[in-house]
Amino acid sequence: MTQANRTNPKTRPAIFFDRDGVLNQDHDYVHKIVDFHWIEGAIEAIRCCNELDYFVFVVTNQSGVGRGYYTEQDVHIIHTYMQDELKHHGAHIDAIRYCPHHRDAIHAEYKIECHCRKPKPGMIKDILSSWPVEISKSVLVGDKPTDLEAAKRGGIRSLLYEGGDLSVLLKNNGYL
Numbered sequence: 001m002t003q004a005n006r007t008n009p010k011t012r013p014a015i016f017f018d019r020d021g022v023l024n025q026d027h028d029y030v031h032k033i034v035d036f037h038w039i040e041g042a043i044e045a046i047r048c049c050n051e052l053d054y055f056v057f058v059v060t061n062q063s064g065v066g067r068g069y070y071t072e073q074d075v076h077i078i079h080t081y082m083q084d085e086l087k088h089h090g091a092h093i094d095a096i097r098y099c100p101h102h103r104d105a106i107h108a109e110y111k112i113e114c115h116c117r118k119p120k121p122g123m124i125k126d127i128l129s130s131w132p133v134e135i136s137k138s139v140l141v142g143d144k145p146t147d148l149e150a151a152k153r154g155g156i157r158s159l160l161y162e163g164g165d166l167s168v169l170l171k172n173n174g175y176l
């Protein structure tokens with residue numbers, strides 16, 4: 001057995017962010033870079049999280065995929081763009097999970113009662129099972145009741161974002 005196998009990975013707290021309405025302005029089914037506009041303080045908030053050694057995760061419902069408004073490829077393009085933008089500012093997201101499903105989806109492959117669409121906690125639980133997260137010190141930042149419910153069901157705290165500078169919200173609540 002190697003040393004790495006004997007040593008538990010060091011756990012770190014995580015900040016989970018909803019995407020639309022928290023990291024970028026929510027213009028209904030944002031799926032083009034031209035429509036992607038960062039929320040005030042979002043890049044700063046992520047960079048501070050990185051510097052403080054938090055994991056940074058994004059968990060986002062993207063039922064627009066299932067509804068046929070855009071494709072998973074479009075989602076990946078947006079997420080690559082976000083990571084590129086963050087990189088220019090010395091910041092990064094550790095992992096992004098999205099849910100493309102919806103019960104009214106027009107594509108059969110997405111027309112399922114999945115376990116990942118918030119308020120279900122599937123995306124959070126998936127990340128918690130894959131990363132060494134210090135759950136008791138972690139929080140999800142969301143702008144909708146479904147975000148807060150998903151956090152609760154995933155066993156982590158939540159913080160409601162209601163506009164303004166995102167980094168200030170995290171600072172005022174003692175996370176940064």
Ligand SMILES: [Zn+2]
Nearest residue numbers: 099101114116
């Ligand atoms: Zn899903």
